[in-house]
Amino acid sequence: MLKFYFxxxxxxxxxxxxxxxxxxxxxxxxxxxxKGEQFKPEFLKVNPNGKVPAxxxxxxxxxxxxxxxxxLAEKTGKFLPSNTPKNxxxxxxxxxxxxxxxxxxxxxxxxxxxxxxxxxxLEYARNRYQFEAERHYAILNDHLAGSHYMVGDTYTIVDxxxxxxxxxxxxxxxEEAFAKFPNVKRLVDEISARPAATRAIALKDKFxxxxxxxxxxxxxxxxxxxxxAA
Numbered sequence: 513m514l515k516f517y518f519x520x521x522x523x524x525x526x527x528x529x530x531x532x533x534x535x536x537x538x539x540x541x542x543x544x545x546x547k548g549e550q551f552k553p554e555f556l557k558v559n560p561n562g563k564v565p566a567x568x569x570x571x572x573x574x575x576x577x578x579x580x581x582x583x584l585a586e587k588t589g590k591f592l593p594s595n596t597p598k599n600x601x602x603x604x605x606x607x608x609x610x611x612x613x614x615x616x617x618x619x620x621x622x623x624x625x626x627x628x629x630x631x632x633x634l635e636y637a638r639n640r641y642q643f644e645a646e647r648h649y650a651i652l653n654d655h656l657a658g659s660h661y662m663v664g665d666t667y668t669i670v671d672x673x674x675x676x677x678x679x680x681x682x683x684x685x686x687e688e689a690f691a692k693f694p695n696v697k698r699l700v701d702e703i704s705a706r707p708a709a710t711r712a713i714a715l716k717d718k719f720x721x722x723x724x725x726x727x728x729x730x731x732x733x734x735x736x737x738x739x740x741a742a
Contacts, residue, residue, distance in 0.1 A: 514538040515568040517558060519545060520716030523577035523615065524565035526676030528712035529703075530581055530669060534590050538567075540715065546722040546729035577676065578611035581669040593666045602663045603670060606655075610673040614652070617644040618677045618684045627725075627734065645684055649693045652678070656695035667703075675703045 516531060516538045518524035531538050543549045543564045550562045559566035559575035566575040567584075574583045585592050593599035621641040628634055652674065655662070662670040678700050681689040690697035703709055722729060 514570070515541050515558075517541045517543050517555060517564055517566045517568075518715065519543055519564055519721055520713075521545075521564065522618075522676045522680060523563075525712055526577045526672050527565045527567070527580050527584075528715050529672045529675065529709055530584055530591065532708035532711045532715075533672075533706070534584070534588055536584065536588060540718065542719040542721065544721050545733055546725070548728075548732040551732070576611070577615075578607055578673055581673055582607065585669045591667065591669050591672070593663045593668055599663055599666075603668060606662045606670045607673055609648075609651075610670065610677070613644075614648045614674065615677055617641055617648055618680075621645040621684055627730075642685070646692075649678075649681065649685065649689070649696060653693040653695045656699055661699070671699065671703060675700055675709070679704055 514536065516527065518528060518540060519542060530536075543555060545564065549555065550559075550564060555566070556562060558568050558573045561575060563575070565577050565580060566573065567580055569583075569587075574580050593603055621638075621644075624634060624638040624641055628637070652662075659665075661667050662674060674696075677684070678696050681693070681696065681700070685692075690700075
């Protein structure tokens with residue numbers, strides 16, 4: 513059976529949504545990153561990058577949430593658009609847009625607002641990542657003005673990838689985010705109302721993950737700070 517290494521962060525939640533939507537059997541393997549479980553040898557065998565999520569599909573290891581979505585969609589034949597060159601190009605382009613843009617810039621925007629040292633010298637970095645996160649949301653919002661889903665009228669893994677981060681848009685960009693990007697909000701609300709989305713979000717509640725951001729957690733999650741201090 514497929515093993516799904518996860519926690520409740522945005523990237524694993526994308527994969528949770530696919531698994532719950534598809535009905536593909538899987539075994540949950542929690543990875544508590546605040547306890548450093550992502551650096552255990554058994555997990556690094558599956559994902560040498562030491563990040564969640566990852567899957568072990570009977571000895572086939574796949575990591576990176578967007579790669580996992582594409583792998584599982586092609587394996588099951590589910591949540592892909594009709595197989596035309598145009599649709600394939602759109603699917604890959606927007607999936608990589610989320611993978612290389614929306615996710616990383618959103619994550620860094622949150623990091624510099626919430627976790628980075630409160631240093632005035634970091635104002636440039638905070639502004640840079642906030643600007644880029646908003647720029648990506650604006651591109652998505654413009655695209656969704658003329659398309660029900662990210663690839664035409666078909667609910668696909670691209671929508672799942674977007675939802676993983678965009679459902680937290682207010683946390684990333686501020687409370688006014690969804691007022692500025694109503695088309696993104698429309699899609700997020702539609703996906704969030706699906707029963708599979710409710711189940712996907714609730715998966716984390718099956719386990720007890722560490723919530724304290726103490727020195728141990730910071731040393732595991734932000735190892736550059738530990739190295740600098742040493």
